[in-house]
Amino acid sequence: MTNKILIVDDERVIRLYLQKNLASRGFDILTCETGEEAVDVYARETPDAVLLDLKLAGMSGIEVLKKIRLVDENAMIIIITAHGMVTTAVQAMKLGAYDFIEKPFGIEQITLILKNVLESSKLKREVQRIKREQKERYGFDNIIGTSKVMQDLFKMMEKLCQSDTSCVLFQGESGTGKDMFAKLLHYQSIRGDKPFIEINCTAIPEILMENELFGHERSAFTDAKAMKKGLFELADGGSIFLDEIGDMPISAQSKLLKVIDTQTFKRLGGTKDISVDVRIIAATNKDLARLVKDGKFREDLYYRLMVIPVSLCPLRERREDIIPLSKYFIDAFNRKLRGKIQRITPEAAELLINYPWPGNVRELKNVIERISILETGDTLLPEHLPIEMNGSPVSFNTPSSLNIPLSQDGVSLEKIEEGLIRQALNLAHGNQSKAAALLSMSRDTLRYRIKKFGIRT
Template identity: 40%
Template sequence: MSIRRILVADDEDSIRWVLSKALGKQGHKVDLAADGDEALQLFRRNQYDLAILDIKMPKPTGLELLDLFQQERPEMLVIIMTAESSMKNAVEAMKRGAYDYLTKPFDLDELDAIILKAGKATAISDQVTLLKDELKEHYQFERNIIGNSQPMQEVYKQLGRIAPSDITVLITGESGTGKELVARAIHFNSPRLGKPFLAINCAAIPRDLLESELFGHEKGAFTGATERKAGKFEQADGGTLFLDEIGDMSLDLQAKLLRVLQEKELTRTGGSQTLQVNVRIVAATNQDLKRKVADKEFREDLFYRLNVMPLELPPLRERREDIPLLARYFLQKARDDLHVSTRGISDEALNLLQKHAWPGNVRELENTIQRAALLSPDQFLTPADFVSLGNEISRQENDNSLEALVHNKLSASLAQMDVNELDNLYEMVLHQMERPLIQIVLGKTRGNQVRTAEILGINRNTLRKKIKTLGINISRD
């Protein structure tokens, strides 16, 4: 966007007249103010792309107006005019945020050049603003983090509170729950939008290289350091640094990280210069950091520094109602990215997907849908496209049968005993099962012994005898 509307404020009639004529010929709409008070009224009534202000005006001065404009509309550019050929006023104006300055008397060609440059700067600023809006829309929480379940609604609420602030966040959750995606959403919905977002996996980089990756190094700091390198903290200055798998960081690096978080400064490896950094930290782990702190494997002071705002992501098995929504989303993504022709997924296939435990969480579901879409010869995915998944679910269901559960429990108990030294094991096992069975059924019938006997398939007198022998209390609540 070019400069369209300009506010000119100067207490000299001749300056206002000259600027009005010159800028009007260039196609700009110009509003004139004879003092600071009139300029402020015009500013608050209209939208301007540029203001040209005399540095010394009554009620208020040009510098005072500059401060007000910066507070209320920082995107508007301001050029300051001064009659004093002193750099002091010019430097002060630039420090306060002026785009440029002119020293009276000035050449109109000089003014045209500055306005042309300002127009280009405004166009770039508008483009950056547009890109920021597009990024923010692209990383809207509900658009990229899929799910309408109650656990996800709680996550959205927390994200809405966390993102606009500068608070340090610790994201916990099993592998594959989308921790990096959430970290990106936090950044792109924060005031740091437009600044760098960098991610580093602390478990994927050898420990002797991780320090250099985080804090940078000087030339000659170690073998192979042939030049100075800025670390991730320097590169992310003004933005967000995502530290994934923070639980795998060594204790010595944890101490250096703690210093950066506390002091907001660092020293490159092999260097002596202290560098100031302004970085928001979002960390993530699938480990129990409290346990690692208790085991002296993670610094307690660093844990509390990172755990300012904890955010736990639920595993997929705890929000199964989101699986159909996720499956359709990933299928559409496969259509767009892999150019597959699969159009949809059947209800039977969705039911099958909802039964699976998904130990790999959302990442496993996405890979499963992607693989099925690539291999399926049909337009719609059916249970036949998830045969291995169906076989695994059947095995899991069989393993969870009552007989299997009893078998596993008995095996675990008897493994701790010497069976050869036991007598009457059959009666002992039956006796241990009989008491809880009767208690459970009595509870279901609210103490109705007639109905309990019918359910168990035994005589009522037999039931009464067992209740007395086993010492079972009957509750009718």
């Protein structure tokens, strides 16, 4: 695609010179003699860059700059200035111009500046596109929940997004969506255009935690050959998400407490306080109050984080959301994986609703994804579901305590055998070697029976 350049200069010789030489280099050229005309042409044509002479007849270059930026605050404008007008050019830069060039200039000089401008514009547009996608992806419309508990949560989140409180703590089991709500809180707030920095406190060794969060000065330790900014500095103006904060080392907790209280910190090896404007979003699946009692979490930090706690309930406590969530994931994977599932049978729906979902929404998503990949039909059936959801519940502890009710009509030994195999596979999380060991049979024998009974693994 050809880049469109608008040239604004009241000297006809300059306009023709730039038009001829830049057109020969592959640019699509528009020209204007006056500032008034330039503003109209920009609004109509939205060029990729503007070459704007400061000294124009009528409206000045500075006024043209201001008016174009009212039309488009991201306009990429290069100022052309006569010798001795550098001060005015600097004023233009402060008003939003990208760069300036003094007359006389060579065409190669202009071409190089234009290439830099266009590359910068491309990167800026890409960043803006990503930000728009993130804001849309982590919006309220993409969170499924018709239950009262979810509706109450949405109302609370809307209030939090409109405020700018310094700390928010999400609490809930694994898979309840703590990271998703943290991103929603950031991208739907006034900080949404600023950085969102995420760190998993479990994944960072204790010895590296402070360095990751706060950075270091040159020579702070043996391998510190250059200054490094920490995640708090990189998140300045935006949000930092401390996932699994219950696993943060005590040594780092004290520094975090200072950031919450003063919005300042020191890099490792540094003496200067660095100020940041950061919203701290934390999440945990642990009982922080218990960790405080056990001496594993600072009590003062606990109370700072608990100013606005947000509890995310497990999926088993909002069962009315299970089928809508399932349908949402089916639609998503149909698009992504070209799946064909269009409906869920009542029997499969009952199994989905009654299953306790220890892995919560994440587990449900994984189950639907697996079915979307493996199954080719248009209907989700009970046999498509994992064995722990679809197995026959046969209770046993030891052979001597095996208690199976026997009616006057008798009992099918094959049904009992099938139920035991399903339960063993469930206990072994699908591992056939472990299941065979539980049943005191060889793996080959187990595989034969799995095939015989048509058990999906």
